[in-house]
Amino acid sequence: MFRWVLFAIFGGIAFSASAGTPPPNFAVRDVLFARRHALFENRYINRFLQADRDGSGGLSREEAARGMPELAPAFKQIDANQDGEITWAEIQRYRRGAWQARDRAMAARHQRVMRRSGASSVR
Numbered sequence: 001m002f003r004w005v006l007f008a009i010f011g012g013i014a015f016s017a018s019a020g021t022p023p024p025n026f027a028v029r030d031v032l033f034a035r036r037h038a039l040f041e042n043r044y045i046n047r048f049l050q051a052d053r054d055g056s057g058g059l060s061r062e063e064a065a066r067g068m069p070e071l072a073p074a075f076k077q078i079d080a081n082q083d084g085e086i087t088w089a090e091i092q093r094y095r096r097g098a099w100q101a102r103d104r105a106m107a108a109r110h111q112r113v114m115r116r117s118g119a120s121s122v123r
Helices: 026-051 059-067 071-076 089-118
Strands: 003-008 013-018 058-060 084-087
Touching: 026 059, 026 089, 058 059, 059 071, 071 089, 084 089
Parallel strands: none
Antiparallel strands: 003 013, 058 084
């Protein structure tokens, strides 16, 4: 029997239903997702602030390599104004661009799969 389960970590909600039962309120899911996103964003900001050893408001190449090593390989791409430091705004811009590129790649892959299966295009 088909069953689906939605567990929301924040708020302590656990929902389980058999097929044919109406789905849970997705507004609750969206609120919980936003809370989870805010928690991870706050952790990322804290990591940025801890990595900024000199308190300049930006990370030098050395600070990025020590405090946020995942940024070090893309330091040159993230540093939009090429001043040798990456600010929080530059990191956000880079992450947003990476997410958009990922979404475009996923959409293109989906379109290829749909074409191969002979299904009509989904917009």
